[in-house]
Amino acid sequence: MIVSSKLPGVGTTIFTVMSALAQEHGAINLAQGFPDFASSQRLSELVAHYMRQGYNQYAPMAGLPLLRQRIAEKIDGLYGVKIDPDQEITITAGATQGIFTAIGALVNPGDEVIIFEPAYDSYRPSIELFGGITKSFELNAPDYSIDWNQLRRLISMKTRMIIINTPQNPTGKIFKPADMQALEKLVGGTDIILLSDEVYEHLVYDGHEHESILRYPGLRNQAVAVYSFGKTFHTTGWKVGYCIAPPNLTAEFRKVHQFNVFSVNTPVQYGLADFLEDPHEYLGLGTFFTHKRDIFLDAIEGSRFRPLLSEGSYFQLCDYSEISTEPDVDFCRRLTQDYGVAAIPLSVFYHSKRDDKIIRFCFAKKEETLELAGKRLREI
Numbered sequence: 001m002i003v004s005s006k007l008p009g010v011g012t013t014i015f016t017v018m019s020a021l022a023q024e025h026g027a028i029n030l031a032q033g034f035p036d037f038a039s040s041q042r043l044s045e046l047v048a049h050y051m052r053q054g055y056n057q058y059a060p061m062a063g064l065p066l067l068r069q070r071i072a073e074k075i076d077g078l079y080g081v082k083i084d085p086d087q088e089i090t091i092t093a094g095a096t097q098g099i100f101t102a103i104g105a106l107v108n109p110g111d112e113v114i115i116f117e118p119a120y121d122s123y124r125p126s127i128e129l130f131g132g133i134t135k136s137f138e139l140n141a142p143d144y145s146i147d148w149n150q151l152r153r154l155i156s157m158k159t160r161m162i163i164i165n166t167p168q169n170p171t172g173k174i175f176k177p178a179d180m181q182a183l184e185k186l187v188g189g190t191d192i193i194l195l196s197d198e199v200y201e202h203l204v205y206d207g208h209e210h211e212s213i214l215r216y217p218g219l220r221n222q223a224v225a226v227y228s229f230g231k232t233f234h235t236t237g238w239k240v241g242y243c244i245a246p247p248n249l250t251a252e253f254r255k256v257h258q259f260n261v262f263s264v265n266t267p268v269q270y271g272l273a274d275f276l277e278d279p280h281e282y283l284g285l286g287t288f289f290t291h292k293r294d295i296f297l298d299a300i301e302g303s304r305f306r307p308l309l310s311e312g313s314y315f316q317l318c319d320y321s322e323i324s325t326e327p328d329v330d331f332c333r334r335l336t337q338d339y340g341v342a343a344i345p346l347s348v349f350y351h352s353k354r355d356d357k358i359i360r361f362c363f364a365k366k367e368e369t370l371e372l373a374g375k376r377l378r379e380i
Helices: 014-025 041-052 065-079 095-106 123-129 148-154 177-187 247-260 266-275 285-300 328-339 367-378
Strands: 089-092 112-117 133-138 159-165 193-197 223-228 241-244 315-319 358-362
Touching: 014 328, 041 266, 065 089, 065 241, 065 266, 089 095, 089 247, 095 123, 095 159, 095 193, 095 223, 095 241, 095 247, 112 123, 123 133, 133 148, 148 177, 159 177, 223 247, 285 315, 285 367, 328 358
Parallel strands: 112 133, 112 159, 159 193, 193 223
Antiparallel strands: 089 241, 223 241, 315 358
């Protein structure tokens, strides 16, 4: 049977490939972005409690009302913004499902969507699946800053959406207030929708604050903001996140959401609602991951890897140009096979061909994992 693929250029993701290679060779997996340490025992007990109590059937389509109320309280406490939990918050099966649903609901065939590359790998396929046209704005090492005047040239009458990601995967770059103000000037008075991927909102370092799009009234009313409990509470396998958008955008979002997943894991939602009562469970994450970042940086000091600045997320980019002239995909394979540490090549986050000699490590790992990885990297 002949099948006409809607995504003919898409194969198995590099994250799956590198994790499988790491397992095959017994390598330390600093490639895929997930922790190797336990999540909160209390959170697990809360979820188990609700499972035992029989909260195992469908949740409401938009999400458990109590959880949405807790999220609204969290947003108010963090950003000083009043969000209507009934009309502006939807619980999703992870942040990627939220991103996919937002694009599916709001991008029509022929619409242009601007993304910043290197970019999280789900953006472009989701846009193309719904008939949109991806317009890439490439960020360049080592600072990955945005020239907003240059970006303006990509805006056209067909521009429907701009996707931003702060803190950014894979670079660890964060938006500063000046970036958000420039974005306001760029889209003010237009019908351009902003999709703001903020899954690492609590992982911001060195005295900076997370510049959520929700802080900016001039942006908030034309934006969908996406968050992840998996990234926040070290439970990536639970696949629970949420989206915040003004009522008109939420209404369109839910039209697609209800025919996509309909509703999300019920006992996990109850457990999260209780867990969110204590803000300390997420307010200390910046300090927690700063420590892990610094452990990794200390561990690779003296190696020939040159770390780039990571302002947020749990990723660290490193330049390996003093070690090898190999393309980054080949270098990452050899790094995994010969030296026992798996990383992700940066070039896979670009649509165009790149050869920057930069790779991405994940430092959301136990201290002993990071120290052993550093020992191996220093020996190269």
